[in-house]
Amino acid sequence: MVEKTPLLDFLTYAFLILGIFIVGFPIIYSLIAVTLPLEEVSKIPMPIIPGDQFMVNLKEAWTRGDLGTQIFNSFVMATGITVGKIAVSMIGAFSIVYFDYRFRVVAFASVFCTLMLPVEVRILPTYEMAANILSPVQAIWDVLHLDSLMTWFSGHDISVNLNWSLLDSYTGLVLPLVASATCTFLFRQFFLTIPEELCEAAKMDGASPMMFFRKILLPLSKTNIAALVVIEFVYGYNQYLWPLLITTNPKMTTAVIGLQNLIPQADDLPEWNVALCGVLLVMLPPVLVVLFMQRWFVKGLIEKEK
Amino acid sequence: MIKRSFFKSKYLPYLLILPQMAVTLTFFYWPAIQGIIQSFLLSDPFGRRSTFVWFYNYIELFTDPLYLESVFITFVFSLAVAFVSISLGLFIAAMANRALKATALTRTLLIWPYAVAPAISGIMWLFLLHPSYGIVALGIKRWLGIDWNPVLYGSDAMALIVMASAWKQVSYNFVFFMAGLQAIPKSLIEAAAIDGAGPFKRFWFISFPLLSPTFFFLTVMNIIYSFFETFGVIHTVTQGGPGGATNILVYKVYQDGFVGLNLGSSAAQSVVLMSLIIVITFLQFRFVEKKVQYGG
Numbered sequence: 001m002v003e004k005t006p007l008l009d010f011l012t013y014a015f016l017i018l019g020i021f022i023v024g025f026p027i028i029y030s031l032i033a034v035t036l037p038l039e040e041v042s043k044i045p046m047p048i049i050p051g052d053q054f055m056v057n058l059k060e061a062w063t064r065g066d067l068g069t070q071i072f073n074s075f076v077m078a079t080g081i082t083v084g085k086i087a088v089s090m091i092g093a094f095s096i097v098y099f100d101y102r103f104r105v106v107a108f109a110s111v112f113c114t115l116m117l118p119v120e121v122r123i124l125p126t127y128e129m130a131a132n133i134l135s136p137v138q139a140i141w142d143v144l145h146l147d148s149l150m151t152w153f154s155g156h157d158i159s160v161n162l163n164w165s166l167l168d169s170y171t172g173l174v175l176p177l178v179a180s181a182t183c184t185f186l187f188r189q190f191f192l193t194i195p196e197e198l199c200e201a202a203k204m205d206g207a208s209p210m211m212f213f214r215k216i217l218l219p220l221s222k223t224n225i226a227a228l229v230v231i232e233f234v235y236g237y238n239q240y241l242w243p244l245l246i247t248t249n250p251k252m253t254t255a256v257i258g259l260q261n262l263i264p265q266a267d268d269l270p271e272w273n274v275a276l277c278g279v280l281l282v283m284l285p286p287v288l289v290v291l292f293m294q295r296w297f298v299k300g301l302i303e304k305e306k
Numbered sequence: 307m308i309k310r311s312f313f314k315s316k317y318l319p320y321l322l323i324l325p326q327m328a329v330t331l332t333f334f335y336w337p338a339i340q341g342i343i344q345s346f347l348l349s350d351p352f353g354r355r356s357t358f359v360w361f362y363n364y365i366e367l368f369t370d371p372l373y374l375e376s377v378f379i380t381f382v383f384s385l386a387v388a389f390v391s392i393s394l395g396l397f398i399a400a401m402a403n404r405a406l407k408a409t410a411l412t413r414t415l416l417i418w419p420y421a422v423a424p425a426i427s428g429i430m431w432l433f434l435l436h437p438s439y440g441i442v443a444l445g446i447k448r449w450l451g452i453d454w455n456p457v458l459y460g461s462d463a464m465a466l467i468v469m470a471s472a473w474k475q476v477s478y479n480f481v482f483f484m485a486g487l488q489a490i491p492k493s494l495i496e497a498a499a500i501d502g503a504g505p506f507k508r509f510w511f512i513s514f515p516l517l518s519p520t521f522f523f524l525t526v527m528n529i530i531y532s533f534f535e536t537f538g539v540i541h542t543v544t545q546g547g548p549g550g551a552t553n554i555l556v557y558k559v560y561q562d563g564f565v566g567l568n569l570g571s572s573a574a575q576s577v578v579l580m581s582l583i584i585v586i587t588f589l590q591f592r593f594v595e596k597k598v599q600y601g602g
Contacts, residue, residue: 008505012404019398020415023476026430029441033433045441092326099319100312107323114334116587120534120556121579124563124572125337125344136336179329199313209313238423240538241556245564256423260542263429266457272433279429286421294417301420301478302485 027280034058034277041273053273060271061278065262070255071282074237077173077254078286081236084178086228090221093187094213098199108188115181119242127245130172134162168252173243177236183228186303190224191217227300230293234286255282338580344573356570363574372550373558373575380554383468384532390472392524395479396517400509402480403487413484420477424470425538431470432543456544460551463544467552470543471536478531479524486520487513526590530583555579 033041034057035050061067096108119126129135138161141147147159166172194217202212240256247253259282262275290297345363347356367373402412419427434442437455446454456462490513498508537556540546546553546561553561559579563572 003499005505009404012401013408016398016401016405016408016412019394019401020412022394023398023416023419023473026427026434026473029434030430042439044439045444046439088325088329091322095319095322098313099315099322101319103320103323107327110335111326111330114330116580116584117334117338118534118583120537120559121576121583122334122337122341123559123576124569125340125576126333127564128340129333129337133332136332175329176333179326179334184326203313209315209318212313234421238421238538240423240425240541241560244541256425256538259426259429263432263542270439272436272439275429276433279426283422283426286423287418290421291414291418294414297417298413298481298485301481 030276030280033273034280036273038269038271038273042270054277057273057277058281061262061274061281064274065258065278066250067255067258067278067281069251070253070258071285073170073173073252074255074282075285076170077239077243078233078236080170080174081177081239082229082232084174085180085183085232086225088178089180089183090187090225091213092184093191094217096184097188097191098209098212111179111184112181114179119176123241123245126176130166130176130246132163133166134164138162167246168249172246173252173254177239177242180232183232186224186228187221190221194220223296223299224303226293226296227303230289230297231300233289237286341573341576341580344569345577347573348570359570363570364578367571367574367578372553375550376553376555376558379464379550379552380533383464383471383536383552383554384529386464386468387472387475387532387536388525388528390468391475391528392479392521394472394476395524396483396521398476399480399483399487400513402484404505409484413481416477416480418477419474420481422474423538424474424536425542427474428467428470428539428543431466431473435466435469456548458548460548463548463552467536467539467543470539471532475528475531479528482520482524483517486517490516523590526586530586533579533582 032048032050033046035052035054036046037051037053037056040047040051092107092111096104132138141162151157166175198216199212202216207215238256239254243254244257247257250258259275259278262278264270264272264275346358346360348359348362349356398412398416402409402416405412432440434440435446435454435456437443437457443454446452453459454462456466494512494516495508498512503511533554534556536554537560540552540554540557541560544552546557555575556579559572559575562568562575566572
């Protein structure tokens, strides 16, 4: 830096290493624990020399937690949310920025206001909605007394019960989470920075709107998309409340939720080695995504919150 | 508006915005409206009839000592999480910003906890702070002489979930502080150095004030995080216990509504949370204006 401060530099590095160690400690310690047999891991304190039981514990965690199914479910959910969110908000932003229509401001405002409605503040009604996605239609039907109207028309007793449940389905896991104010906002901001001339030139060359979208906007948005892929994959994979609400079938639940069955309770054997094995395995995919796509991740994180 | 050149099409813009609108209407607005209506209704125990009761649910809620305790707990919890994670994040970022040779490595080593789900971080910290097997718990008991037991004592359980929730936020805050610190013009730092300000003075009088927008932004984000996204930590680690000591608002909504099936009360709680997040969002937008003035 500007002046020479050997002591301070030394302290800087010392504190930095200490900080990294503290942040990394839970994982280092877990990595040791998963290699130990049960009688070692329940010793107080646990030995800090790794054992050789890793594969045994891994196998146990894999079968006991049904991790194969659940990690697959998590992948489907995370991928669905990522792709859905980016696609939906990109074409939405395209519509808001590049077309002039009456509904535009209303559309943007209503998407924007969803920022204030995270799933946590509307738990029950959203669950009811997912339990029967046609309930609004049913409600309108009932309010208009269409049943009696139909009965009057046809002369038969008709009652309509619309029911389409999203519980315990991949659609249910993904669909409610694909609307995103922040993603739409990000694409809108980005599209606004794209020079007018590009759009005018495209129009002059006779490109249709969708052609302009495919040939110009999509390639230009590559870095933004890459950044969002990382952020949204992590977001989707780590969802907790929503999958907890709408899945009751253990075959449909996601890995992060399923892990709870592996935690030793008061009366169980303290098989922390197995539990932590599951933990490490389940957290691996998003961690790898973040580490390998670090550049996009940092970009996405900072851009998204602007 | 902002763009001057538009495409002309009668139906295409509607078609493009349709998926977004369909999802927001069915899964955001309809449930939100249902929730608001529900909060003014009282259902009988079998859920067959509901009567309109004006603000009964809200009055019940705010006279319920358990709810008020939950409000208090939530504030303590979110302030503690924000304080721990922001101060650690800032500290590490300040160090990493000085250790210029190791910036990239430091970032790699610190960034990954962000990718860990709060619930998973909860399990790892439960193991570290477990009353009978935890190594950190052992240290606390042996060296600090505290009878540490998060299964029995509310304050210990609170400390456990604060640690588990703050841990992954440290890396989030670190990323933003690092970006903020690197955006500070070198000329300012050098000018101060020529005027004889040492490293500490430069940090306190130049870097720290220039970081204030980042600081404010992160406070808001961390509070939102600890209000809403820590549900997983509570649900896996303490389930609101012991004795309701970690029963934060979001968990209480879930418990009362989904498990206890007290629809009216749960809906009223949801509406309270909704108003809360509206206030927070407005605060955040006032901050966005401020940030423009600072000019990054």
